[in-house]
Amino acid sequence: MASAAKAKQLDFAKTPINSKLSAQQKVRLLTEMVRIRRFETESLRQYQAKKMGGFLHLYNGQESVAVGCVSLMGDDDHVITAYRDHGHALAVGMTMNECMAELFGKVTGCSKGKGGSMHFFAPDKNYWGGHGIVAGQTPLGLGLAYALKYKGVKGAAMCFMGDGAVNQGCFYESLNMAALFEIPVVYIIENNGYSMGTSLARSSSFKSCLAERAEGFNIAWAQCNGTDIYEVRANVQTAIERAHNESKPTVLEIATYRYYGHSVADAKHTGGYRQKEEIEHYKQNHDPIQVFKRRLIEEGTLTEEKYEQLDEAAKAEAAAAAQFADESPIPSEESITQDVYFEVDRQTEAGRTGKHFFNS
Amino acid sequence: MALIEYRDALNQAFAEEMERDPNVVLMGEEVAEYDGAYKVTRGLWQRFGSKRVMDTPISEAGFIGMGIGASMLGIRPVMELMFWSFAAVAWDQIxxxxxxxxxxxxxxxxxxxxxxxxxxxxxxxGATHSHNHENFLANIPGLKVVCPATAYDAKGLMKSAIRDNDPVMFMENTLLYGEKGEVPEAEYLIPLGKADVKREGTDISLIAHGRAALTALKAAELLAAEHNINAEVVDLRSIRPLDEEAILASVRKTHRAVYIEENKPFCGVGAQIASMLQEKAFDDLDAPVLRISSMDAPAIYSPELEKKQLPRPLDIVEKVLSIC
Known part of the structure; x- marks a missing residue:
């Protein structure tokens, strides 16, 4: 079993998209995963220190998915995701400062403190959120990809979603149209095994896996394991190429795991709907950071010492982000009614005509 | 000026804006090859082709969401809901x-x-196909809501709506699609947020939106002919943005106001206007602001009764006489 797993790992390292990676690029992939891990851990600390309100859905354990997928983005590829969105945000290049400040509800946040944890956006980095309603982003992802095709751009939209999102109707409406209109969208199901506190077995009926449901729409699909970032990259690359070259959709299911609850308010996640041993087993055997780190050390790309350095740097970056967020001002009261209407914000003729707000 | 149907006025607006901007696309159920369930998009698929005029499956949440996603990347989709009632299926997306x-x-x-x-x-x-959502949607900051009553207004407002950079909820009326009105040959736009005084008067302000504005006009003629009351009719045209100044100017002149709408009464648009008037024109009012809405029950099917459920000219006359 162990040798079979090892052989499989080697295979993905040998796929062209991975074999051409330079040592520097490999370390970069690891660094990005570590940065996400450290950011999330710092966020949890700050949440517990009551520096932020609302929900906090942590990405710890799933880092290989966001980093692996985003690492393949070209200039015309786009990303949209659900509410567990910090990992994707950092992966596309948003700074820890703007993300942490958003969690703190500060004016220096990526959404000026108006969106919060579930609503990070960076359209300049082709990152379209950050969406709070389960599966609500799936038609939006379709629309982004439709727009690329309409404009004649060779690009893809990667639309991330959790395993809990696969049972919402708008996802199937989107799949049908994606196939019908040949839209270059890649639906990436991050299957962490739980839709909030309900396990996959208790929430979804399926034959062999969730992605297989695409079969009924005549959409190409694949299932892979998220433990190995190379496996993620190899599978996503196939999907992106299909989008670019054939303008066709893909449904890709990636098995992954979250170490914390659905949100930090989910106290029952350990010892409740899942056992501590399950979490420990995953951390010991499938942690995407540890697995990739070991591989890079084994092949001589990385040393333990260098790993410590990059980990410390990520930790320091996250701590500095928390300090930046803490020291940032809160948004002004006037800003409550800004960023509602484009035309009003720009004070165009349309924005100056008629009453848009009814506070008095 | 040409005398054209309301539906054709909208059709002209689409065609002109599609000619003007290659990013304008039409989408919805039956809008292309079938020419639209109510023929509002008649001929546009033949003229502009499948890329610009696209039939969608019956998937309101899916295709409305697709349009929203596309708009974030700069496409300017004009999405048809065969009935606004079906928006309930796409509520999350909107x-x-x-x-x-x-x-x-x-x-x-x-x-x-x-x-x-x-x-x-x-x-x-029946009730599932007869909803008026304008009050619901105008309640949501970020949305704009437009309800044209005439062919002229429909064209001018639609052109502005398509050029607007915010989401515009544009509410038409199947009973008006076949109504003819004068529409200029030359291009014109009507800004959102500008009411139209459709009849000048001195004794009472009949304020309305959508088809109710036409009902108010009929009531005004009856009031003039039979009761010597000269009513002014103010058609809001756009609910949000709202032309408060036009409403206030009219009421300051007439000192009496009735709001007429085909919405239900609870938290209807008239409730907002009545509240605004008591706050901003209290001293100008000589009588309470009254409201006429559709009767507060789901839309009844029975054809004879449904006519009574919606505001009729005589309902308005009666209400006006109670305060004039």
């Missing part, structure tokens, strides 16, 4: 995505989308 994404992104994103279709009762199709 309310959580189109209306909120600008705000939640701190102003980084905007959605230049028009969602349009008929929103009216009175056609004996």
């Amino acid at each position: 309310i959580n995505n189109a209306a909120q994404v600008r705000y939640m992104s701190g102003g980084l994103i905007n959605c230049p989308i028009v969602i349009r279709g008929p929103a009216n009762g009175g056609t004996n199709v």
Whole structure:
């Protein structure tokens, strides 16, 4: 079993998209995963220190998915995701400062403190959120990809979603149209095994896996394991190429795991709907950071010492982000009614005509 | 000026804006090859082709959401809901995505989308197909809501709606699609947020939106002919943005106001206007502001009764006589 797993790992390292990676690029992939891990851990600390309100859905354990997928983005590829969105945000290049400040509800946040944890956006980095309603982003992802095709751009939209999102109707409406209109969208199901506190077995009926449901729409699909970032990259690359070259959709299911609850308010996640041993087993055997780190050390790309350095740097970056967020001002009261209407914000003729707000 | 149907006025607006801007696309159920369930998009698929005029499956949440996503990347979709009643199926996309994404992104994103279709009762199709959503949607900051009553207004407002950079909910009326009105040959636009005084008067302000504005006009003629009351009719045309100044100017002149709408009464548009008038024109009012809405029950099917459920000219006359 162990040798079979090892052989499989080697295979993905040998796929062209991975074999051409330079040592520097490999370390970069690891660094990005570590940065996400450290950011999330710092966020949890700050949440517990009551520096932020609302929900906090942590990405710890799933880092290989966001980093692996985003690492393949070209200039015309786009990303949209659900509410567990910090990992994707950092992966596309948003700074820890703007993300942490958003969690703190500060004016220096990526959404000026108006969106919060579930609503990070960076359209300049082709990152379209950050969406709070389960599966609500799936038609939006379709629309982004439709727009690329309409404009004649060779690009893809990667639309991330959790395993809990696969049972919402708008996802199937989107799949049908994606196939019908040949839209270059890649639906990436991050299957962490739980839709909030309900396990996959208790929430979804399926034959062999969730992605297989695409079969009924005549959409190409694949299932892979998220433990190995190379496996993620190899599978996503196939999907992106299909989008670019054939303008066709893909449904890709990636098995992954979250170490914390659905949100930090989910106290029952350990010892409740899942056992501590399950979490420990995953951390010991499938942690995407540890697995990739070991591989890079084994092949001589990385040393333990260098790993410590990059980990410390990520930790320091996250701590500095928390300090930046803490020291940032809160948004002004006037800003409550800004960023509602484009035309009003720009004070165009349309924005100056008629009453848009009814506070008095 | 040409005398054309309301539906053709809209059709002209689409064609002109599609000629003007290659990013304008039409989408919806039956809008292309079938020419539209109510023929509002007649001939446009043949003229502009499948890329610009696209039939969608019956998937309101899916295709409205697709349009919103496309608008974030700069496409200007004009999405048809065969009935605005079906928006209930797409509520999450409209309310959580189109209306909120600008705000939640701190102003980084905007959605230049028009969602349009008929929103009216009175056609004996039962409660599921007879909703008026304008008060619901005008309640959501981030959305704009437009309800034209005439062919002229429909064209001018639609052109502005398509050029607008915010999501515009455009509510038409199946009972008006065949109504003819004068529409100029030359290009014109009507800004959103500008009311239209459709009849000048001195004794009372009949304020309305959508088809109710036409009902108010008929009532005004009856009031003039039979009761010597000279009513002014103010058609809001756009609910949000709202032309408060036009309403206040009229009421300051007439000192009496009745709001007429085909919405239900609870939290209807008239409730907002009545509240505003008592706050801002209290000293100008010589009588309470009254409201006429559709009767507060689901839309009844029975054809004879449904006519009575919606505001009729005589209902308005009666209400006016109670305060004049």
